[in-house]
Amino acid sequence: MSGIDDLMAQSNDRWASAARKAQGIADNGVGEALKTYFVLYFPVGVVVLIPVGTLCGVLAFGSGLDQWPSNLWLGSYLAAIGALVGGLVYNAK
Numbered sequence: 001m002s003g004i005d006d007l008m009a010q011s012n013d014r015w016a017s018a019a020r021k022a023q024g025i026a027d028n029g030v031g032e033a034l035k036t037y038f039v040l041y042f043p044v045g046v047v048v049l050i051p052v053g054t055l056c057g058v059l060a061f062g063s064g065l066d067q068w069p070s071n072l073w074l075g076s077y078l079a080a081i082g083a084l085v086g087g088l089v090y091n092a093k
Contacts, residue, residue: 037090045086046079053078 056078057071058064 033090037087041086041090042083045082049079049082050075 050072053075054068054071055075057074058068060074061071063071
C-alpha cells in the first residue's frame with residue numbers, strides 16, 4: 001500500500017530520529033534572553049534612536065524643525081546601526 005501511509009511512516013521515522021538526536025540538549029535560558037532583547041532592549045533602542053538621529057540630521061544639515069521628515073532617514077539609519085551593534089553585544093554576553 002503506497003500513498004499517505006508511506007509518507008506518514010517516513011515522517012514518523014524522521015521525528016523519532018530528531019528526538020534521539022535532541023536528547024541531552026538544553027536551552028540554557030537562551031529563549032529568555034531573546035525574549036528580553038526583543039521585548040525590552042530592541043523597542044526602547046528604536047524609540048530612542050530614531051528621534052535622536054532625526055534631530056541630529058536637522059542640526060547637522062541646517063534645515064528647520066518643520067522639515068524633520070526629510071531627515072528621518074538618518075534616524076532610521078542610526079536605529080538600524082544601533083540594533084545591529086546592540087544585538088552583537090547582547091549576543092556576545
